[in-house]
Amino acid sequence: MFVTQVYGDNGKMKEYHYTGPVEHRFSPYSFNGGTVLAVAGEDFAIVASDTRLSEGYSIHSRDSPKCYKLTDTTVIGCSGFHGDCLTLTKIIDARLKMYKHSNNKCMTSGAIAAMLSTILYGRRFFPYYVYNIIGGLDEEGKGAVYSFDPVGSYQRDTYKAGGSASAMLQPLLDNQIGFKNMEGVQHLPLSQEKAVQLVKDVFISAAERDVYTGDALRICIVTKDGIKEETVPLRKD
Amino acid sequence: MALSNVVETPASGFNFENVSRNVALEGLLEGGHTKAPKPMKTGTTIAGVVCKDGVVLGADTRATSGEVVADKMCAKIHYISPNMYCCGAGTAADTEKTTDLLSSNLTIFSMNSGRNPRVVMAVNILQDMLFRYRGQIGASLILGGVDCTGNHLYTVGPYGSIDNVPYLAMGSGDLAALGILEDRFKPNMELEEAKQLVRDAIHSGIMSDLGSGNNIDICVITKQGVDYIRPYQESEYKDKRQRRYKYRPGTTSILTEKIVPLELEVVQETVQRMDTA
Numbered sequence: 001m002f003v004t005q006v007y008g009d010n011g012k013m014k015e016y017h018y019t020g021p022v023e024h025r026f027s028p029y030s031f032n033g034g035t036v037l038a039v040a041g042e043d044f045a046i047v048a049s050d051t052r053l054s055e056g057y058s059i060h061s062r063d064s065p066k067c068y069k070l071t072d073t074t075v076i077g078c079s080g081f082h083g084d085c086l087t088l089t090k091i092i093d094a095r096l097k098m099y100k101h102s103n104n105k106c107m108t109s110g111a112i113a114a115m116l117s118t119i120l121y122g123r124r125f126f127p128y129y130v131y132n133i134i135g136g137l138d139e140e141g142k143g144a145v146y147s148f149d150p151v152g153s154y155q156r157d158t159y160k161a162g163g164s165a166s167a168m169l170q171p172l173l174d175n176q177i178g179f180k181n182m183e184g185v186q187h188l189p190l191s192q193e194k195a196v197q198l199v200k201d202v203f204i205s206a207a208e209r210d211v212y213t214g215d216a217l218r219i220c221i222v223t224k225d226g227i228k229e230e231t232v233p234l235r236k237d
Numbered sequence: 238m239a240l241s242n243v244v245e246t247p248a249s250g251f252n253f254e255n256v257s258r259n260v261a262l263e264g265l266l267e268g269g270h271t272k273a274p275k276p277m278k279t280g281t282t283i284a285g286v287v288c289k290d291g292v293v294l295g296a297d298t299r300a301t302s303g304e305v306v307a308d309k310m311c312a313k314i315h316y317i318s319p320n321m322y323c324c325g326a327g328t329a330a331d332t333e334k335t336t337d338l339l340s341s342n343l344t345i346f347s348m349n350s351g352r353n354p355r356v357v358m359a360v361n362i363l364q365d366m367l368f369r370y371r372g373q374i375g376a377s378l379i380l381g382g383v384d385c386t387g388n389h390l391y392t393v394g395p396y397g398s399i400d401n402v403p404y405l406a407m408g409s410g411d412l413a414a415l416g417i418l419e420d421r422f423k424p425n426m427e428l429e430e431a432k433q434l435v436r437d438a439i440h441s442g443i444m445s446d447l448g449s450g451n452n453i454d455i456c457v458i459t460k461q462g463v464d465y466i467r468p469y470q471e472s473e474y475k476d477k478r479q480r481r482y483k484y485r486p487g488t489t490s491i492l493t494e495k496i497v498p499l500e501l502e503v504v505q506e507t508v509q510r511m512d513t514a
Binding site for chain 1: 304
């Protein structure tokens, strides 16, 4: 007595024993889960993502990180529909190469962010179902985080969470990094070590309560010396 | 002369008036871009196996509300009678209440007749109730028990169908668990082997299914009695955080303070002497 699963049109599973009329339509989108996080410090930036790729209630892969290295000073994290994530990163890579050949220098983080915004808006009426966060160093060597919505609206932030567990992580970051809703607390600047510890703790919490987040955590730390990658195991269930 | 405010005695059983209201409300709410509250589902893996000496039931302990884990240690193996336990998958409230109702009915029956209830009786009561509600009660149950006729394992679906089989799995992780059961089940297994098989089946459901997770509960029912092991195996993932997140008193700002003194009247005063030796 097995009940087949019925998918809603965004790929998220419908009610387990769904009764009533079901319209079967082809949806070009699917939701593959995943959470991305970026934090900007004084002279560093951290982009972290979990490595689980899921669909409905199943797991496609336990080792599919969502951070992609663009240049020596910029990393992008993309979560949402995996097909669009792959295509978008390919397009960005191609545009980076074209810029390098025309202008004889690498694109800066700010420039990449502006370009991504126009790429996303170019598909305003059939959007890339991707939640992007760019983390890197700006021209002065300070950490920069740019967060996007699926159609290209962006802003520069100090910290941002995106993806399936973003609603759980963002308030925690607001409190711990932005010192919001706290009184009488010293506003110490965030050191790289503390930021990495915070990111690890925050993902452990996300994996506890969000079913789409888990398996492993990939952290990319961007400094003037280059990009360092670290992998930390998370809950696999 | 009839009293104007006589309360009407309600018709017996449950009434379905709210179903049409809920459907209408959901339509209104979706249109207004707000979501109707989702009932908590158990999105589960449950399994049962009949062995030589009795029945072994197993379940995971995660309850999800959409994509968020609502309860990390919820109990899915419910007590029915001293010789019967029931695992429930589907809507959490439905499985709880249905098994409670069944348990109460069987206790009354035991007292009336002086006999231990048989598993077939429990299954028939469940089937009757679930069929009457035409699937509106979203409860998929695995009922296992030992009575004078032997060891039994039944499954009851939400629409009222039953199945009497030697091994079973239900819930969103049923296919993963059934893979293990189909591979290693043998009739008349030893107890320890059966416990290990059920544990492995639930573990497979926990790892492959996003709706199942956390710990494994096992319930062993034999003629001698019941061994409810909760948890049989704890999840190996301990959330070890690197920093401590504690807030000193005074971190939350006090905006206004209003003190209302209670005015008490002394009505009676009694004095009782204490012997202080």
